[in-house]
Each structure stands twice: as C-alpha cells, then as structure tokens.
Amino acid sequence: MGSSHLRHSQPVTKYIFGLVDCNNFYVSCERLFNPKLEKQPVVVLSNNDGCIIARSNEAKALGIAMGTPFFKAAAFLRQHGVKVFSSNYPLYGDMSWRVMTTLKKLEPEVEVYSIDEAFIRLPQQALPDLEGYGKRLRSTIKQHTGIPVSIGFGPTKTLAKIANRLAKKENKYQGVCDLSSVHPESFLAGCPVGDIWGIGRRNSEKLHQQGITSGLDLIKCDDDWIRKRLTISGLRTVMELRAIPCIELEKTSKSKSISSSKSFGYQVEHLSELREAAATYVTQAAVKLRLQQSLAGCLQIYVTTNRFSKTQPCYAAKEIINLPEATADTGILIKSALQGLEKIYRPGLRYQKTGVVLSHLVAASRRQLSLFTRTNKNRDRLMTALDLINGRWGRFTIQHGAAGFSKPWQHRQEMKSPAYTTRWTDLPKVGSSGQL
DNA sequence: TCTGGGGTCCTAGGACCC
DNA sequence: TCTGGGGTCCTAGGACCC
Numbered sequence: 041m042g043s044s045h046l047r048h049s050q051p052v053t054k055y056i057f058g059l060v061d062c063n064n065f066y067v068s069c070e071r072l073f074n075p076k077l078e079k080q081p082v083v084v085l086s087n088n089d090g091c092i093i094a095r096s097n098e099a100k101a102l103g104i105a106m107g108t109p110f111f112k113a114a115a116f117l118r119q120h121g122v123k124v125f126s127s128n129y130p131l132y133g134d135m136s137w138r139v140m141t142t143l144k145k146l147e148p149e150v151e152v153y154s155i156d157e158a159f160i161r162l163p164q165q166a167l168p169d170l171e172g173y174g175k176r177l178r179s180t181i182k183q184h185t186g187i188p189v190s191i192g193f194g195p196t197k198t199l200a201k202i203a204n205r206l207a208k209k210e211n212k213y214q215g216v217c218d219l220s221s222v223h224p225e226s227f228l229a230g231c232p233v234g235d236i237w238g239i240g241r242r243n244s245e246k247l248h249q250q251g252i253t254s255g256l257d258l259i260k261c262d263d264d265w266i267r268k269r270l271t272i273s274g275l276r277t278v279m280e281l282r283a284i285p286c287i288e289l290e291k292t293s294k295s296k297s298i299s300s301s302k303s304f305g306y307q308v309e310h311l312s313e314l315r316e317a318a319a320t321y322v323t324q325a326a327v328k329l330r331l332q333q334s335l336a337g338c339l340q341i342y343v344t345t346n347r348f349s350k351t352q353p354c355y356a357a358k359e360i361i362n363l364p365e366a367t368a369d370t371g372i373l374i375k376s377a378l379q380g381l382e383k384i385y386r387p388g389l390r391y392q393k394t395g396v397v398l399s400h401l402v403a404a405s406r407r408q409l410s411l412f413t414r415t416n417k418n419r420d421r422l423m424t425a426l427d428l429i430n431g432r433w434g435r436f437t438i439q440h441g442a443a444g445f446s447k448p449w450q451h452r453q454e455m456k457s458p459a460y461t462t463r464w465t466d467l468p469k470v471g472s473s474g475q476l
Numbered sequence: 477t478c479t480g481g482g483g484t485c486c487t488a489g490g491a492c493c494c
Numbered sequence: 495t496c497t498g499g500g501g502t503c504c505t506a507g508g509a510c511c512c
Contacts, residue, residue, distance in 0.1 A: 086480035093480070093512095111478040127480085154483095154512045240510050271486055273510075299482060306477090348479060395481085484511075493501085 056170070056193055056220045057200040057289070058160040060143060060177070062136075063188045063208065065156035066094035069135045070125050072186045073460045073468055081122040085110050088303050088451035089126055126453035130462045135187060142184045146177060151289045159197055161289045164220075174216035193218040197287045198280035201237040202227070202255075224283055228255030238277035243270055255281055294332050294401070300325040301395020305451040307346070308391045311381075314343065316444030318381050319374045321396045323443050326370040327435070329398055330427060335366035335407060337400030339373055341380040346392040357384035366402050369419055370426070373398070374442050434463075 062068060066084040071077045081098035085091065092108045102120055104113060110124075117124055136155045144150050149161040167173050174191040181189050192203025199219055206227075207217035219227065233253055234244035246269060252258055258266075259281050267275045276286040300321040308314060318341060329336055342358035359380035367373065377396055430437050458466035 088478090088480065090478080090480050107479085109479040114478090157512075238510070242509060271509085273486065295483070297483075301481065303480075346479090397482095482512085484509100486509080487507090489505095491502100491504085493503105494499105 054164055055285070056162045056164055056195060057197045057285075058162065058174070059153075059192045059197070059200040059204040060158045060160060060181075060189050061191075061204050061208070062139060062156040063190055064094060064096055065136075065187070066125075066127065066132055067096045067099075068187050069128070069132050070457055071096075072135070073131075073457070077123055081120060082125070083117065083122055084125045084127055085455070087127060087453075088305070089453060089455070090303070093127070124455050126456035128457050128459065130459045131457065134461045135185065138185045139181060139187050139189070142181050143177075146180060149289060149291065151291055152293070159200065159289055170218045170220060171216055174218065175214070178215055188215070190215045191217075193220045195220055195283040196280040196285045197289075198237050198277055199224065199283065202231055202235075205235065224259065224281060225256060228259060228281060231255035233258055236277065236281070238273060238280075239270075243274065246270075294334065296401060297397055297399040298325050298328045298332075298336070298401070299395060299397040300328075301342075301393060303393045303451060304391065304449045306449065307352075308449050309387075309389070311385050311387075313444075313449045314381060314385065314391060314394055315378055315442065316447065317394050317449055318377050318396065319440060319442035320444065320447065321394065322373045322377045323370055323439055324435075325396055325398050326368060326373050326423075327427060327430070329368045329401070330404075330423060333404045334401040335368045335404050336363065336373070336398035337366040337402060338362050338398070339376050339380070340397040340399065341377045341384070341394070342397075343381070343384055343391050343394045345389055352390055355386060355389050357386075359383050362400075366400070366407065368404065369423060370440060371419075374440055378442065 067077075067082045070082060070084065077096075079098065080096070081102055081104075082096040083092045083099050083104060084094040086093045089110055092104060092106065092110060092113060095104055095106070099122055102122070104117075104122070116122075132155060139156075140150070140152050140158060143158055143160070147160045147162075151159040151161075153159055162170075170193050174193065178189055178191055181187065190204055190207040192200045192205070192207050193216075194200035194203045203217040203219040206219075207213045207215055210217075231254060233239055233247050233255060234241070236255055236258070239247070239258075247253070247258065252261065258278055261278065263275060263278075266278050270277075279286045302317075302321070304317070308317070322339075339361045340358055341361075342356070344356040345352055345354055347354060347356075361376045361380050363372070363376060381394075426438055430439075436443075460466055460468055
C-alpha cells in the first residue's frame with residue numbers, strides 16, 4: 041500500500057514528445073512539382089474523386105470544409121478558381137517516405153504515425169533550446185524534401201498534438217511550438233474539447249451536454265466519471281492532458297489487418313464484375329501482406345449497396361473465411377474470396393462497393409504447416425517473381441486472370457497529376473521552353 | 477449521375493462451462 | 495410456488511484516428 045502511494049508522487053515526466061506534421065501534405069506534394077500552385081487555392085480529392093480531403097490554406101480561407109462531397113462543391117470551386125486534383129498516392133507515399141527517412145536520420149526515436157505525421161521522443165534534459173532545435177529540424181526537412189512541416193513539443197503525445205496545432209494556427213510560433221515546460225492549465229482553456237486528439241464528434245457532443253467545452257473543463261472532471269462515460273481510452277486522454285504520459289512511442293508497427301476496397305465507378309449488378317473487383321482487391325492486399333512479410337490466417341469479403349440511396353434497397357453482407365493454413369499466396373486467397381462472394385451475392389441488387397480484409401496475421405518466418413500439406417517452394421518463388429516484376433513495371437503487369445483486364449467497374453480519376461517521383465515516364469522535364 | 481479508404485481499440489452481451 | 499454464480503471466450507458494434 042505504502043509503496044504504491046510513493047510511486048504516485050514520484051516525478052513522472054522523463055521524456056518530451058514531439059509531433060512532426062506535414063503542412064497540408066497532399067497539397068504540398070502537388071505544389072512541389074507545379075510551383076504555379078503556390079499561393080493559390082488548391083484541394084485534393086479522395087480516392088474516387090468523392091470528397092475533399094486536403095486543402096491549401098487559401099482553400100480553407102474560402103470556407104471549404106474537410107470531407108465535403110466534390111459534387112456538392114464543384115460549382116463553388118470553379119467559381120473561385122480553386123485548382124482540383126485527384127489523389128495521387130504513389131506520389132504522396134514516396135514523398136512521405138522521403139520525409140520520414142530524413143527525420144529518422146536526425147532523430148533516433150521516431151514513430152511514423154500516418155502518411156504525414158511522426159512522433160519523436162527526446163530525453164527531457166537533452167536540449168536547453170527546444171524551440172531552436174525544432175526550427176533546425178524543420179528547415180532541414182524542408183531543404184531535403186521540399187515539404188513544409190510544423191512541430192509541436194509537449195510532455196505527452198496528446199499535448200504535443202495540441203502544441204502542433206498551435207504551431208500551425210498561430211503565426212507567432214513560426215511552425216514550432218514548445219509546450220513541454222508550460223503548465224497545461226495555462227493553454228487548455230483555449231482548447232475546444234472537440235479539437236483534442238482522442239475526443240471525436242460523438243464524445244464531444246456528449247461532453248458539451250454536460251457543459252464541458254474546453255480542455256481545462258475536461259481535466260477538472262472526476263476520473264470515475266470520465267472512465268464511465270468515455271471508457272478507459274477517454275481516461276487515458278485526460279491523464280495525458282494532465283501531463284501524465286499514458287500513450288507510449290511505438291517504433292515498430294506491423295499492422296494486424298490489411299484491407300483493400302474501393303467504390304465502383306458505376307453501380308455494379310453482375311457477379312462477374314464483382315468477382316473481378318474482389319480478385320483485384322485481394323491481389324492488392326496480398327502484395328501488402330508479402331511486403332510486411334506476413335501470412336494471413338483469415339480472409340473477410342464484403343459487399344455493400346449505396347448507403348445514401350433513397351430509392352434502392354440497402355444491403356450489406358460479409359463472409360469470413362478461416363483459411364486452413366496461413367498464407368500469402370494470391371491464388372489461394374482469391375479462390376477463398378470468390379467462394380465467400382458467391383455466398384453473399386444477391387442478384388438484382390446494385391452494388392456500390394466490395395472489399396477484402398486479411399487478418400490473423402503471422403510472421404512468414406513462423407509459418408505453421410498443417411499435418412497434411414507439403415510446402416510448395418515453387419509457389420513462394422512465383423509470388424516473389426510476381427512482386428519483383430510488378431514492382432518494376434507497374435502493379436498489374438502480371439496478374440491473375442480472375443482480376444479482369446479492362447476493369448470497366450473502376451472509378452476514373454480525371455484530375456490526377458503524374459507519378460513524378462515513381463515512374464520514369466512521368467519524371468518532370470527541365471527545358472528551355474519554360475515549361476515544367 | 478456523383479458522399480474515401482485504411483486502420484486501431486474498447487465494451488456489452490451472448491454462449492458456454494463448471 | 496423454487497430456477498446459482500462466476501469465469502472465459504467470442505463477436506458485433508461503436509468510437510476514434512489519419
């Protein structure tokens with residue numbers, strides 16, 4: 041009893057967390073190879089040109105909200121001369137890799153948190169001038185990759201997130217905000233509860249109903265009350281706001297599931313088209329699976345009709361297939377997926393989307409064989425060859441016939457920029473004509 | 477006509493067992 | 495007339511993140 045009491049009163053902060061976040065990342069990537077976009081309102085659309093998922097500061101200033109359906113905003117965008125791009129993931133993925141690689145060269149403890157964000161962790165006493173250090177980090181990343189970033193420092197990840205938001209929002213910080221030695225109460229009053237990392241729309245509404253609107257209100261709440269209403273995750277967030285670290289830096293991350301799905305370009309009715317799409321997504325998921333050197337023990341396939349439709353019947357179904365043994369073999373996975381698809385397919389419906397999820401992942405090196413199967417080295421070598429060829433010449437250079445060839449059900453992306461950094465034929469050209 | 481895609485974690489409640 | 499209680503495991507659904 042006594043010792044646990046003592047443990048609570050010991051100083052807990054040993055580290056400082058930093059959050060390095062690329063500014064308007066997708067827009068910044070587009071601007072890199074198209075400098076005319078500088079100072080212009082620019083937006084980038086989601087996968088099927090469905091929603092707006094990235095906006096330049098100029099576009100934000102026009103009042104364009106995150107997640108707006110493109111078809112609703114199209115006229116407004118045209119009217120204000122906003123430049124619109126389909127998302128170009130090969131480009132963003134490659135630029136992300138460059139930013140993260142640069143950061144890892146400068147910092148030993150890095151957690152790549154998303155395509156455009158990374159946490160870093162520093163020993164508390166290491167740097168007297170954290171702000172100056174942040175500015176150097178920032179300018180090095182900008183110099184090496186061309187991507188502008190903002191950096192926030194705090195005693196916990198959640199507070200580093202808040203610092204990062206301030207660094208972006210308020211000009212006085214010039215991209216770097218250090219809250220590591222500031223008492224949280226001094227800035228949490230100005231922090232709306234819905235802007236806090238871990239408090240989403242639902243919980244924000246719930247808290248507002250109780251009159252809790254700022255971070256300061258939140259840290260004053262009773263722990264049991266929080267625990268009961270926001271679950272243990274909510275309590276962790278509140279502790280973090282009180283500068284007590286509860287969320288660790290995770291340097292290694294292998295995902296626990298891999299999924300691949302996409303909405304169709306038109307409403308699909310025929311099983312044959314669904315089969316092609318399912319096989320295509322299995323193929324893509326299997327590539328990711330092999331890339332992280334894992335095997336899947338379970339495959340899930342699902343289909344849905346358009347959930348927004350007011351005229352069509354709504355249908356969503358899934359089939360889960362436990363594989364007899366974990367595998368990363370595209371052929372085996374396709375076969376299972378198609379069997380599952382047969383079971384959930386209902387004729388006469390207009391489908392909007394299909395997708396697959398691979399789960400129960402295990403490391404390929406620790407493969408469990410069932411009693412009656414023999415290893416087939418040739419299949420493994422086939423997959424390796426497939427990945428090599430497709431990696432070099434494009435991802436559908438060689439594929440299973442089941443995935444289809446013309447893929448008419450695919451969505452077009454009409455405003456996509458070239459793969460400047462990942463495809464030879466799309467390399468930007470420098471010439472005397474003045475054209476980039 | 478047109479509303480993304482890819483993840484994680486937590487909990488309640490049912491099924492089952494002794 | 496009365497109908498245990500406690501543990502574990504699994505899953506669906508909800509909430510969150512970018």
